[in-house]
Amino acid sequence: MKTNNSINNIKSMTFLNTNAMKTTKLFLSAILSLALFASCSNDDDSSGGGEPNEDEVITNVTFRFVNNADASDVVTLLSVDPDGDDGPLEPTLSVTGAFNVGDTYTATVNLYNSIEDEDITIEVTEDEPDEHFFVYGINGLDMTFARSANDIERMDGNFLGFETTWTANSAGTGTITVQLFHESETVDSNANEGLGAQTGGSADVNITFSDVVIQ
Amino acid sequence: MKYFLTSMMLFIYGFHYAQNCDFTLLGEIKDFHDGTPITAANIYIQELDKYIISDFDGKFKIEELCKGDITLVISHIGCETKTVTISISGDVFKTILLEHHIEQLNEVAVKGSSRVKETKTAQETILKTETLEQYSHLNLGDALKEISGVSSINTGNSIVKPMINGLHSSRLLILNNNVRLQDHEWGVEHAPNIDINSADQISVIKGAGALAYGGDAIGGVIVIKPDRIFKKDSLFGKTIIGGQTNGRGYNLTSTLTKSYENGWFASIQGSFKKNGDFKAPEYQLTNTGLQSESISLRTGKSTFKSGFELFYSYINNEIGILASSHIGNVNDLITAINSQQPAIVRDFSYDIDNPRQEVTHHLFKATYFKRFKNFGKVNLQYDYQNNNRLEFDIRRGDLRNQAALDLTLQTHTLLADVNVDVNLDRKLNFGFLGRFQDNLAPNTGVRRLIPNYEKYDFGAYITSEWQINDDWLVDAGLRYDFNRIDAFKYYQRSRWEERGYDIDFPEFEIPRDDISGSNIFTNPVFDYHNISASVGARYDIDIENHIIGNYSLASRPPNPAELFSDGLHHSAARIELGDLRLDPEIANRVSATYKHSGSKLNIAIDVFYNAINNYMYLRPTGVLQSNRGAFPVWEYKQTNANLFGTDLTISYDFTNQFNWLNKTAFIKGYDEDDQPLIDMPAFSTSNSITYSNKDWYNFSASLKSEWVLEQNEFPDFNFEVDNPTTGELQLLDVSTPPPAYHLLHFYTEANFDLNLKSSLNIAVGINNIFDTSYRNYLNRLRYFADDLGRNITLQLKLNY
Incomplete structure (x- = not known):
């Protein structure tokens, strides 16, 4: 038995020595080829991977009210944020025109990405109305709000809030807020007298226009 | 014959x-x-x-x-x-x-695994295989919390980042089979890409004592080691199958190892893990599913004089992020916080929808060592890692299937390490490191959070260990690191100018006429020189008591996120801005440990004081208005921080069968104005009583109480914003930590020998026995939902 062991040991020892040399060589060549592979597989870093396109940014939000009785009477609420959501420039808000007491206006919203020259409105109204929802806010103004009869109806029966009707009841100055939510869990276009309410969505638009005048 | x-x-x-x-x-x-x-x-x-x-x-x-x-x-x-x-x-x-000194060479077949510490005078704790196996269905970060002073910072329950003495992410080094993990580790929501089942033992070293691994471990080092291979003819393996009620999870892991007396070995290990939506006591946590696959292969030959090893590991994790945590702006965040419960609660599902992460990590390593007589051991290693991180956000139209964040990080490292052990009382270890890293961020239709960059590292270190006499041991080390980061980044011209970079860094600007005028192309290049050092001593008072003292100096250059972050972070509803002007942070850490190892009583007391100059952290600096609403702006700032604390572990055997174990951690952290640091773990203490009976199938049962106090020292980063519906101001409370909580857990296991070579271990656990609702200050989704409710787990382990 012991002799048997010794022979095996001798065999394995010689086997070890030649093998160790072989594996050393193998190992070194493996490293070399890997290092070569590494240096060849470099990419076009110097271009920074290409100029970033910002496909989802909404730079211009235009909220246009047209007097139902007089198409030339237009109130425009405009917010322009040329560098997008995370750029340091704050949006420039402007209100042109004033509402007339007693008149009813139909409003639509336009969403535009000036960085990529992209019309976002159709993405909301045509492509994915069921995943979007407008919620409005009126503060300090005596107005009656309704989602227009021509407004887009979602699959769940709620109205998107893209086209809305606003009646100016008495003179005053206040604010109008427009919010657009994406992927809300629940929406209700009848809540808050039609201004709408939602839960669980994330805001794509949230702008408060102040100094809106009814005269 | x-x-x-x-x-x-x-x-x-x-x-x-x-x-x-x-x-x-x-x-x-x-x-x-x-x-x-x-x-x-x-x-x-x-x-x-x-x-x-x-x-x-x-x-x-x-x-x-x-x-x-x-x-x-x-x-x-x-x-x-x-x-x-x-x-x-x-x-x-x-x-x-x-x-x-064969006992150091992993070549003796000992029962269990004899554990070798990485350091002599640092605060090091080792987690054994048996402990790690209890966490087979969980994460690295969960298992490490077994160690007093180690906590975790979570994003939900599947993204668990280890935290050592209040520090995490880039301040921790994680080594997987001697390869430093490079996986975009700077992000709080980027969990380490490690399959806990591939580890046989894990050492956690608090502080920067282990200089051979790196000089920037301001928080600590986590060393993960695979199975030790013994030089004998054998074929062995193990398989673990588990199931969990919460999330209806199941997991399978299997390892098979073949070794030969002549030193050859081969090993294969694979894991699969899946769970659906978790459940808090009162509601389902929608979209918190996880699917994880991993495999690792090892082969090589190890004899006393020389050896080599080839190692490959792959892990792919797909992780759902709580649906309710996706928010658009500050107002959404206020709504979420005030509603006290998630807005999106749906029926249980295994589906993983957006927002989600998909991360794939490949690691390849080749190592060779040779021992020279009258000298020592020389070790050469090359490793390659490829980490691809995809983060899918909720996006419009066709973009919904395209990741918003897509980063591929490739790292090549060459390592040479020399251990001179001619004189066992005067050990010497030195080595060199060269590393090249490349981050590739293709266009995803959103501004890159992290730009394309190339990074070059070079390091050299020397450490020495002196056994002065039977009672005293002293060690010391010195390390130098050079880092160069060479980035290519498109800034918004408005941001570049707003930061004043056009005045301070005009040399980085590269004029290009093929890009839009609103963008500016830049090539920031930064070089950092870092010195780190460590010195420590160990004194054996008697056979049962010893004390350890250690001082370490660590230096960490800013990471790409700290330098270049620039954009909206949806999961946090905040704009995060890096700073090109950041300096490396320098930590001076002093620590002391007293250990008593008696026959019945075991005590370990760690105390530390960590003074970190130029400590980099994120803090809110204001609110930025956009068409999307208001976002708080969080900027990387630097302060001189002071952290100190105590970690305590006490174990006492009342009888041979009853054991009491207490782990307590206390930590405080302040900035240079004596304001508390954000995200510091609250005081926590856990007590467990274990009954074990070796004669009865190695049966054991333990009841554990976990008590976490409310963190009452926190910086007040709250502010007020307009409510879009009412027009009134409302408070955004992102600072107040959740109240204290107390949880009870139960765990029992027994071992059955099936035959001479195989045994079966059956374990049953109940986590959060009373289905207590709670939120953890260090969970970033605490604003949106409660933590996990009761979870009953069953695990079968077969050793063969």
């Missing part, structure tokens, strides 16, 4: 030369490392079936030998048994070298 033939041959051989039997063999047995003679080694002369013993000088003499081969089997306590064959054709003198 063989035996017979061999005897016959030897007999004939012997007979033939019978008349020449007057040769002498003079031998000398020495230690391989330092050449000292080995006294009283046992020498078995196979052909003569006779034993002799080496003398005081390691010498021996065999007389009246015949011509031919003689086989000696030499053994000595603590040495590897060695067989040598000597050809005798006259008088011979032969020196035989024995390996004298």
Whole structure:
């Protein structure tokens, strides 16, 4: 038995020595080829991977009210944020025109990405109305709000809030807020007298226009 | 038969030369490392079936030998048994070298795994296989919380980042089989890409004591080691199957290892893990599913003098992020916080929808070592890692299937390490490191959070360990690191100018006429030189008590997120801005440990003080308005921070069967204005009572109480914003930590021997027995939902 062991040991020892040399060589060549592979597989870093396109940014939000009785009477609420959501420039808000007491206006919203020259409105109204929802806010103004009869109806029966009707009841100055939510869990276009309410969505638009005048 | 033939041959051989039997063999047995003679080694002369013993000088003499081969089997306590064959054709003198500290070389078959610490004077704790196996269905970060002073910072329950003494992410080094993990580790929501099942043992070193691994471990080092391979013919493996009620999760992991006495080995390990939506006590946590697959392969050959290893590991994690945590702006966040429960609660599902992460990590390593006599061991290593991180957000239209964040990080590292162990009382270790890293961020339709960059690192270190006498051990180390980061980044021109970079860094601007005027292309290049050092001592008071003291200096350059972050972070509803002007942070950490290891009572007390100059952290600096609403702006700032604390572990055996274990951690952190630092773990203490009975199938059952106090020291980063519906101001409370909580857990297991070689372990656990609702300050989704409710787990482990 012991002799048997010794022979095996001798065999394995010689086997070890030649093998160790072989594996050393193998190992070194493996490293070399890997290092070569590494240096060849470099990419076009110097271009920074290409100029970033910002496909989802909404730079211009235009909220246009047209007097139902007089198409030339237009109130425009405009917010322009040329560098997008995370750029340091704050949006420039402007209100042109004033509402007339007693008149009813139909409003639509336009969403535009000036960085990529992209019309976002159709993405909301045509492509994915069921995943979007407008919620409005009126503060300090005596107005009656309704989602227009021509407004887009979602699959769940709620109205998107893209086209809305606003009646100016008495003179005053206040604010109008427009919010657009994406992927809300629940929406209700009848809540808050039609201004709408939602839960669980994330805001794509949230702008408060102040100094809106009814005269 | 063989035996017979061999005897016959030897007999004939012997007979033939019978008349020449007057040769002498003079031998000398020495230690391989330092050449000292080995006294009283046992020498078995196979052909003569006779034993002799080496003398005081390691010498021996065999007389009246015949011509031919003689086989000696030499053994000595603590040495590897060695067989040598000597050809005798006259008088011979032969020196035989024995390996004298085999216990360090993983080559003795011991029961269980003998655990070797990475450091001598640092605050190091080792987690054993048996502990890690309890976490088979969980994450690395969950398992590490077994160690007092280690907590975790979570994003939900599947993204768990370890935190050591209040520090995490880039301040921790994680080594997987001696490869430093490079996986975009700077992000709080980027969990380490490690399959806990691939680890056989994990060492956690608090602070920067382990300089060989890196000089920037301001928080600590986590060393993950795979199964140790023993030099013997064997085939063994294990399989773990588990199921969990919460999330209806299941997991499977299997390992198989084949080893040979000649040193060759091969091992394969794979895991699969899946769970659906978790459940808080009162509601389902929608979209918190997880699917994870991993595999690792190892092969190589290891003998005493040389060896090599090839290692490959792959892990792919797909992790759902709580649906309700996706928010658009500050108002959404206020709504979420005030509603007290998630807005999106749906029925249980295994589906993983957006927002989600998909991360794939490949690691390849080749290592070779050779031992030189009278010198020591030289180790060469090359490793390659490829980490692809995809983060899918809720996006409009066709973009919904495209990741918003897509980063591929490739890292090549060459490492040379030399261990000089000629003199075991004066060990010396030095080495060099070269590393190249490339981050690739293709266009995803959103501004890159992290730009394309190339990073070059070079490091050199030397450490030494002196055993002064039986009671005193001293170690010291020094390390230098050079880092260059070479980035290519498109800034918004408005941001570049708003930061004042056009004045401070005009040299980085690269004029290009093929891009829009609103963007500016830049090539920031930064070089950092970092010095780190460590010195420590250990004093053995007596056989049961010792104390350790350690001082370490660590230096960490800013990471790409700290330098270049620039954009909206949806999951946090905040704009995060890096700063090109950041300086490396420098930590001076002093620590002391007292350890008592008695027959019944074991105590470990760690205390530390960590003064971190230029500590980089995120803090809100204002609110930025956009068409999307308001976002708080969080900027990376620097302060001189002070952290101090105590970690306590006490274990007491009341009887042979009842054990009480307490782990308590206390930490405080302040900035230079004595304001508390954000995200510091609250005081926590856990107590467990374990009953165990070795005679009864190794049965054990334990009840654990986990008590976490409310963090009452926190920076107040709250602010007020307009409510879009009412127009009134409302408070955004992102700062106030959740209240204290107390949880009870139960765990029991037993072992059944199936036959000589295989055994079955059955374990049942109940986490959060009373289904208590709670939120954890260090969970970033605490604003949106409660933590996990009761979870009953069953695990079967088969060893074979």
